[in-house]
Amino acid sequence: MLTGSGIKIFSGTAHPELAEIIARRVGLPVSKAEITRSSIGETSVRITESVREDDVYIVNTGCGAVNTALMEMCIMIHACKIASAKRITAVLPLFPYARQDKKDKSRAPITAKLVANMLQKAGCDHLITMDLHASQIQGFFDVPLYAEPSAILYVRTHFSLENLVIVSPDAGGAKRATSMADRLGVDFALFHKERKKANEVSRMVLVGQVRDKTAILVDDMADTCGTLCLAAHHLAEAGATRCFAIVTHGILSGNALQALLDSKLEKLIVTNTLPQQKNQELCSKIEVIDIGAVLGEVIRRSHYGESVSKLFHEVPY
Numbered sequence: 680m681l682t683g684s685g686i687k688i689f690s691g692t693a694h695p696e697l698a699e700i701i702a703r704r705v706g707l708p709v710s711k712a713e714i715t716r717s718s719i720g721e722t723s724v725r726i727t728e729s730v731r732e733d734d735v736y737i738v739n740t741g742c743g744a745v746n747t748a749l750m751e752m753c754i755m756i757h758a759c760k761i762a763s764a765k766r767i768t769a770v771l772p773l774f775p776y777a778r779q780d781k782k783d784k785s786r787a788p789i790t791a792k793l794v795a796n797m798l799q800k801a802g803c804d805h806l807i808t809m810d811l812h813a814s815q816i817q818g819f820f821d822v823p824l825y826a827e828p829s830a831i832l833y834v835r836t837h838f839s840l841e842n843l844v845i846v847s848p849d850a851g852g853a854k855r856a857t858s859m860a861d862r863l864g865v866d867f868a869l870f871h872k873e874r875k876k877a878n879e880v881s882r883m884v885l886v887g888q889v890r891d892k893t894a895i896l897v898d899d900m901a902d903t904c905g906t907l908c909l910a911a912h913h914l915a916e917a918g919a920t921r922c923f924a925i926v927t928h929g930i931l932s933g934n935a936l937q938a939l940l941d942s943k944l945e946k947l948i949v950t951n952t953l954p955q956q957k958n959q960e961l962c963s964k965i966e967v968i969d970i971g972a973v974l975g976e977v978i979r980r981s982h983y984g985e986s987v988s989k990l991f992h993e994v995p996y
Contacts, residue, residue, distance in 0.1 A: 686982050687730050687764075689755060691739030693748040694954050697772070697971055698738040704975025712758075714751060722747065724754045730764040734982050736807075737767065738974075741775035742930070742953040749775045749794065753801040760802030768805040768981065769798055770974060772952035773900075773928045777811055807977055809952055809970065810899045810927040826927040826950050827855070828994045829968050831862055833925070833948060834895065844868055844892045844919075848910045856897045866892070870910055883913055890918030900928035901947065904935040908942035915943040928952050929965070936962040 687710040690698030695709075702709045713725040737759070739752045752769055759767050779790035798806060810826050834843075840863060847856035847869040860867040868887025883906075894914045896907055901924070911922045922943050929949030931939075939947055939962055947962075949955060950970045959965045976995040980987050 686734045686978075687728070687736070688978070689726070689735065689737045689759075691737065691748060691751045691755065693742055693751070694738070694740045694772075694952075696954060696956075697740065697951055697974075700951075700969065700971030701736075701738060701770070701975040701978065704972050705979055712755065714755075716747075720747075722751050722754055724751070724758045726755075726758050726762055730759050730762050732763065732765045735759045735764040735767045736770055736978050738770040740771060740952060741773040741777075745775050749797075753797055756798065756801040756803050766804045767802055768807060768978075769803045770807045770978070772809045772950075772970070772974065773930075774808045774811060780811075805981070807974065807981075809950075809974075825991055826952075826968070826970060826973075827859055827862075828990070829950065829970055829973060830897070830925050830927075830948075831859060832994050833968050834859075834863060838893060838895070840865055842892045842920075844887070844889050844894050846870070846887070846889065846894050846896050846910065846914065848872070848896050848898055848906045852898050855899065859897055868894075870913070872906065883909055885913055885917055889914055892919055893921045894919040894923070896922070896924040896944075898924070898926045900930055901926040901935065901949065902930045903933050904931065904938045904942075904947075907944065907947070908938050911943040921945055923948065925949075929955055929958065931958050931965075939964050 688702045688707060689710050689712050692714055698709050711727040713727055715723045737752060737755050739748050741748060756767050756769060776790040776794050782789055844866040845856050845860040847853045849870060849872050853869050857867050868885060868889055871884045871886060896910055901907055907924050914922050923946050924944055925948045927950050936958060944964060946964050946966050948966045948968060950968045952970060955965060955967050972995055973990060977987050977990060
């Protein structure tokens with residue numbers, strides 16, 4: 680628990696519940712800020728307590744109206760900067776535009792880098808984020824965290840490791856899935872998929888043995904859930920007895936919830952990097968892992984200048 684002054688935790692409007700969880704872990708209340716929007720959609724921020732020479736952490740996430748959340752974060756950072764905060768850290772568990780991380784076609788922007796530059800220009804000194812979509816954009820940030828330790832703890836406490844197989848839904852996620860399989864000491868399989876266009880998979884080929892096993896699909900995010908649902912169908916056809924999915928960011932846009940209900944997946948386990956209460960009310964297959972304790976511990980360690988590398992491998996108590 681942190682006592683006395685020197686640290687302030689603020690929350691944007693995208694995910695105030697997560698900010699409350701983090702603040703409880705740290706042992707402080709969420710600091711007060713007034714965030715309003717004008718009739719034409721402009722965001723106005725007023726920090727209602729002193730932050731002079733304080734270590735400030737601003738919690739928001741890239742969900743819902745992503746552009747609004749991003750602008751809100753930039754304005755809050757700037758407001759704290761001109762109020763003489765000593766250090767400002769943005770806590771963005773789901774980094775906005777993380778999927779636009781490379782120049783994949785002529786004249787395409789690298790928007791993830793643009794967003795990183797915007798935050799830095801606003802006055803952000805450090806950034807804490809979780810499970811970036813592509814490993815190459817880790818270089819943009821100070822503390823890229825991983826949900827893997829929390830996911831491994833969940834698997835160990837909810838599943839028998841006998842006849843368990845970790846499955847990557849695509850070749851790009853193979854490193855994440857193999858790392859998890861190695862740490863659990865279980866088998867690994869992956870799908871090779873071909874896309875006609877973004878968010879639409881045309882063909883999936885399973886590489887690995889899943890017959891008579893419990894299969895757990897592992898990915899960084901679930902958006903429309905088309906890939907996960909199709910993968911679960913193929914796993915069932917290949918003889919898997921049960922099928923689950925663990926993802927860090929449960930975006931769940933469009934018809935995702937109905938697709939989950941109609942799929943072969945028994946459960947979709949997501950972290951609370953995004954608000955999931957409404958999704959849980961609408962879909963009985965969703966279960967949530969709380970990563971607030973991890974983020975809170977990172978803030979505590981960052982404030983006191985302690986190493987955070989330990990949190991890449993284990994969940995804090």
